[in-house]
Amino acid sequence: MTRPDTAPVRPGEELPLAALRRALRGRVAGDVDALQVEQFPGGFSNLTYLLRLGETEYVLRRAPLGPVAPGAHDMVREAGLLSRIHPVLPVAPRPVLVVEDEAVLGRPFYLMERRRGVVVRAALPHEYAARSGAPAQLSAALIDTLADLHAVDIDAAGLRALGKPEGFNARQVAGWAGRWRRAREALQGGSDLPDALPDEMVMAWLQVHTPPESAHTLVHNDFKLDNLMFDPQDPGRVTALLDWEMTTVGDPLVDLGLTLTYWTLPELPGGAPNRVGASAPGFLGRDELVARYEARRARHVTSSLSWYEVLGHFKLAVIVLQIFARYDAGQTQDPRFAPLAAQAAWLIAEAERRINGASFLPRG
Template sequence: MTRPDTAPVRQGEELPLDALRGAMRGRVAGDVDALTVEQFPGGFSNLTYLVRAGDQEYVLRRAPLGPVAKGAHDMAREFRLLEKVSPALPAAPRVVLLVEDAGVLGSPFYLMERRRGTIVRTSLPAEYAALPDAPRRMSEALADTLADLHAVDIDAAGLRDLGKPEGFNRRQVEGWAGRWRRARELLQGSGDLPPPAELRDDLVIAWLEANVPAESAHTLVHNDFKLDNLMLDPHDPSKVRALLDWEMTTVGDPLVDLGLTLTYWTIPQQPGGVPNRIGAPAAGQGFLTREAFLSRYAQRSGRDVSNITWYEVLGHFKLAVIVLQIFARYRLGQTQDARFAPLGEQAVWLVQEAWRRISRETQAGAPFEATE
């Protein structure tokens, strides 16, 4: 979705402008004959472009190049989700046009409004340098927006059928375990992954399966909620202009979102190997600690977060799966994006960190037995 900084379109990811003009003509405002396209450089999944039609600006999203998993990168689903969410949650952008004909651009795509603001990725941007409490304010905005997302009435918004909330947590483990094993098989013999006894991936899966909690509630689950998916007011980091990247949103246990958010908040490197100076142990002064973030969310949402370790372990494992899938596509030559080269090592670190958290939990008195 929208990013504050655009760049020329990456080689191999260009859009056929004549076909795009034809799909837009008469269906959106603006001069499509004066169409220009740039690309938003962030993100590792769907491709996102800034499309200008004269004085009108839109954001275009489409699936990544190469083979994609069945059911993934469903642009029609994402479009229809935002149609229902945006009236109930101001942070959700308004969608404009859906084109399901894959013959136009090579895959279905949609256009949405462009919103402007600041996105904070791995360090404090210049516009916040003069605001001494900016780290605290954006931290609180992140926690509050997550709680507000989970407060959306899924029945009133017509969103309950978006997923199958009953048994959500167990299906999460089963689904992500299957994706991990398939990606691991693609890399078999490559030397990119350590042996199972060192990696501990099967032990992580076994622990998650053995300790699945009942769903704490049934709400919207964004499934990729993190600071750089928020667009903030450049002058006031406590104000959220937009919540971005809705492709994996479903209905399920809200603490699954919280666990993944804490994973992003505390890892020393973001996907791609970029140092994480926000939220991680070595973060700059003023950001909420993990514990303060948990407390803020609990206070805003009224939810019990005492069983958060299981959700954090799942968060680490899910992120490991996502980055390993992308890395496998890179190693198999399905994409040439050099940003993907470090993702194999990062997937390994995430799985091993999940095991370290399990080890601390079991040492604290929660018994767990599994064979290597």
């Protein structure tokens, strides 16, 4: 019986069960011969599966199908990060096993402990529908978790070597600009994006106005509401923070800028109307979210956020265009990816509007 947060594996993304059983036998607890696999359907990038070995469950993560950029979707690195972050930030799941042999699944993969909770995506889930204060509690838990992530003492925890924080912001601009250009060049038809798209203007503005790093902390690099799991009985308690693939050490306001990008979107990647976040009833607005972050971090950030929010829109545009490029090339058939080129174009245009100081304009 399929559980509510999982689904049957999508066609074309099945796992070779015999090879997987051989790789797991004697290395993890549970009945390997009873292995059953389902898929977590919400992600757009790395493939995430539920493995049930009798009464024992694990979560398996591997890179997406098709070619990936060098250094991207590195599951071995992600597992290593979690092994070091979990002891100092318990919302990070504990890794259980890393398998680097590509002969098993075609890519390295790892298993982590199974965390349970509610994932909030495009609308308030039924678990919280009768709780009048649930939206505010979810909002507060989201931003408090981000502030707590940024409060981890990277030196005491031995985490500073995860990245090179000096010059982080400049490298962010250069790196994401290069990814954007490569993804745009990879499009098969060449007409999926408007000719007059102001992408070069946005990249030039980000480069010219790059600020020095505001601080050096852990940076999750994809912090958003649906990368959190919440207690079904308590929407104010986070049970897990997921998707640590891009985590590094750098400027914490890069995380905040991307979080605010997701928080203010009129629709989510894939086209679902966004019924959570700044414009939804009961949720904290954009300024309220920032104020709570400032209070928990005991620092003022509002005067410097514009650049980080433009970068957040640009980064998300790159992410969705990269996914669309794989779909366009036939490397994945997931129909959720079809509208992503249009969404990338909207995000670029919204970044330009923010640069020009225009008020928010809904897509369409």
